Amino acid sequence: xxxxxPVIPIARAKAEPRAWGDLVRENEVHGSLYTDPTIFExxxxxxxxRTWVYVGHESEVPQPNEYVMKSIGPxxxxxxxxxxxxxHLLHNRCPHRGNRVCMTEKGSARSFTCPYHGWTFTNDGAxxxxxxxxxxxxxxxxxxxxxxxxxxxxxxxxxxxxMAAEGPSLEEHLGAAMAAIDALCLTSPEGEVQVTAGFLxxxxxxxWKFLVENETDGYHPSFVHASIFEVAKSGxxxxxxxxxxxxSRYFGQGHSENDLRPEFRKRDIPMSWFNTTADRLPxxxxxxxxxxxxxxxxxxxxxxxxxxxxxxNLFIAEIQLFVIQPLAFNESVQHVTALQFKGAPDLNRxxxxxxMGSVGPAGFLLADDAEMYERTQLGVQxxxxxxxYLGRGKHxxxxxxxxxxxxxxxxxxxxxxxWRHYRSLMEAS
Numbered sequence: 001x002x003x004x005x006p007v008i009p010i011a012r013a014k015a016e017p018r019a020w021g022d023l024v025r026e027n028e029v030h031g032s033l034y035t036d037p038t039i040f041e042x043x044x045x046x047x048x049x050r051t052w053v054y055v056g057h058e059s060e061v062p063q064p065n066e067y068v069m070k071s072i073g074p075x076x077x078x079x080x081x082x083x084x085x086x087x088h089l090l091h092n093r094c095p096h097r098g099n100r101v102c103m104t105e106k107g108s109a110r111s112f113t114c115p116y117h118g119w120t121f122t123n124d125g126a127x128x129x130x131x132x133x134x135x136x137x138x139x140x141x142x143x144x145x146x147x148x149x150x151x152x153x154x155x156x157x158x159x160x161x162x163m164a165a166e167g168p169s170l171e172e173h174l175g176a177a178m179a180a181i182d183a184l185c186l187t188s189p190e191g192e193v194q195v196t197a198g199f200l201x202x203x204x205x206x207x208w209k210f211l212v213e214n215e216t217d218g219y220h221p222s223f224v225h226a227s228i229f230e231v232a233k234s235g236x237x238x239x240x241x242x243x244x245x246x247x248s249r250y251f252g253q254g255h256s257e258n259d260l261r262p263e264f265r266k267r268d269i270p271m272s273w274f275n276t277t278a279d280r281l282p283x284x285x286x287x288x289x290x291x292x293x294x295x296x297x298x299x300x301x302x303x304x305x306x307x308x309x310x311x312x313n314l315f316i317a318e319i320q321l322f323v324i325q326p327l328a329f330n331e332s333v334q335h336v337t338a339l340q341f342k343g344a345p346d347l348n349r350x351x352x353x354x355x356m357g358s359v360g361p362a363g364f365l366l367a368d369d370a371e372m373y374e375r376t377q378l379g380v381q382x383x384x385x386x387x388x389y390l391g392r393g394k395h396x397x398x399x400x401x402x403x404x405x406x407x408x409x410x411x412x413x414x415x416x417x418x419w420r421h422y423r424s425l426m427e428a429s
Contacts, residue, residue: 018042024423026416027391031380034207040329047312047425048073049163052173054314054323055079055089055149057195058157060106065123068106072161074327077149078102079159080123083110087154089161090125091147101146112146121146156181157193158314176251176404180306184316187305188341189287195321197338197352200359202366204334206373208312208326209422211334214369215309215322216256216414218248219392224372228364236275239263239409246409248393249400250417254311258409261303273304273318274350284347291343305339309414311421319351320359330377336366390415 018039023030033039053072060068061081069092070077076092078101092100094114101112101121111128113120118131125146130136149161153170155178160170171178185191204211214220221229221240229237239246245262260273270278270285278285278301288297305318315322316339323335338355340348358365380388393411400406407413 018426020423020426024419024426025387027394028387028389029419031382031386031388034209034377034380035329037329040207040326042426043326044073046428047422048326049075050167051164051312051425052151052153052160052162052168052170053312054310055159055161057193058087058154058159059192059194059196061087063108065110066106066108067102067123069102069104071325072149072163073325076100077161078112078146082122082124086124087152087159088124089149089152089159091149093147094119095127095144095146096130156185173253174310175253175255176402177253177255177308177310180257180308180310180316183303184305184339186292186300188343189284189291190341190343191291192342194340194342195337196340197348197355199323199335199337200361202334202336202359202370203327204332204370204373205330206332206370206377207329208324208332210373210376211324211332212309212312212418213415214373215315215317216248216258216307217412218246218258219410219412220372224368225365228358228368231364242408242410244409247400247406248409248411248413249407250405250414252404252417252421254418254421255309256311256414256417257306257308258414259406260307264302264304268302270298270301271304272302274347276350281346281350284344287343309418311418320355332373334366390419 023033049072055072055077056068056070056079061079064081064083064085067078067080070079078090078092080088080090082088092102094101094116096114096119097116099114099116101114109123111120111122120128120130122128125148127141127144149163150165151162153160155170155174158181185193218240222237226237238244239260245266246258246260247262249257249259251257264273271281285297285301288301291297292300306316307318309315313324315324319339321337321339325333325335327333336355336359338351340351357363390412393407393413394416396411397405397407397413405413405417
């Protein structure tokens with residue numbers, strides 16, 4: 001018999017709305033945005049559970065009845081393909097007593113059975129049945145299926161979910177980021193990306209926003225990654241220097257990029273973006289030329305793949321795909337995989353090798369960033385100075401031919417844009 005007294009929740013007065021303008025300014029943000037757990041809870045409801053969030057790729061469930069475990073923020077989600085080939089995003093929670101109905105990362109299943117009381121659900125979420133049904137006479141089974149993410153949409157195989165029943169369409173949310181996904185798909189002779197190399201998971205003791213900011217921060221690579229650039233004899237470091245013709249860009253809707261194409265076009269060498277030459281990938285080059293014609297194939301292979309952060313959690317980093325998952329105000333997970341391109345086996349093999357070398361268990365690149373994330377999380381807990389300064393390059397911001405805000409390669413134009421979007425989302429009712 002327990003001797004513990006029952007815990008009675010204490011009623012709290014309704015919190016006053018935050019004055020987000022007191023926390024997010026044009027060139028600086030308050031340190032509490034990374035350290036206050038109550039702000040993190042607000043972010044879950046106003047960003048992660050309201051906007052479009054990247055969940056997975058259709059190629060991860062290529063066959064009917066396949067599934068893979070995913071997430072929206074800290075919320076566990078099952079991405080399934082039913083027997084008709086339709087994609088579903090289901091909450092991994094039994095409506096009976098809340099148990100998880102699936103604990104396996106991926107597989108093939110026509111149904112899921114809760115281990116607690118044996119309730120069974122089809123892979124589109126409908127309740128199939130429960131043991132001892134006489135105890136449920138008169139119950140409407142249609143109301144007891146697995147919870148479904150309110151809206152599901154896909155663009156070029158990239159599957160997004162929104163827990164809000166209403167809001168902007170996926171196309172409206174992506175905006176200019178759609179062109180970056182289009183360019184990514186053109187790297188394949190068959191016009192398709194595949195996410196089939198498996199994921200590595202890196203947990204860091206850091207707020208998720210530090211990760212988002214870092215992905216298109218062109219100021220840090222020359223310092224944080226100097227050792228790997230030197231060991232690998234890579235020319236990447238020069239792309240993020242004061243002499244670089246590359247630009248940082250803010251697209252709106254929280255999306256940002258480092259556009260390295262000006263540097264690659266100046267070099268005018270196909271596949272230099274991959275630190276190689278086209279003659280080392282003869283099969284890939286032939287397939288690209290057959291698909292797009294010699295001139296267009298050459299242009300595609302010079303420009304390379306994008307370096308873009310699609311808010312709030314999808315980072316396409318030339319050869320890799322990162323998915324950011326917040327767990328707590330001071331804990332996040334980066335899920336990372338090598339990009340694979342349909343019809344490009346020789347390129348794909350090298351992509352996998354380079355990914356293991358840079359972000360694998362013994363890789364240097366992500367280890368460098370992870371160290372910075374955790375040091376910054378520790379540092380920002382200090383009380384002074386209260387504000388983080390984000391004004392680099394403000395005096396030289398300009399608009400490009402498409403009306404998007406750009407800065408030099410090392411400027412904080414993307415970060416300022418991300419925070420403006422953040423404030424707009426947090427101020428929305």
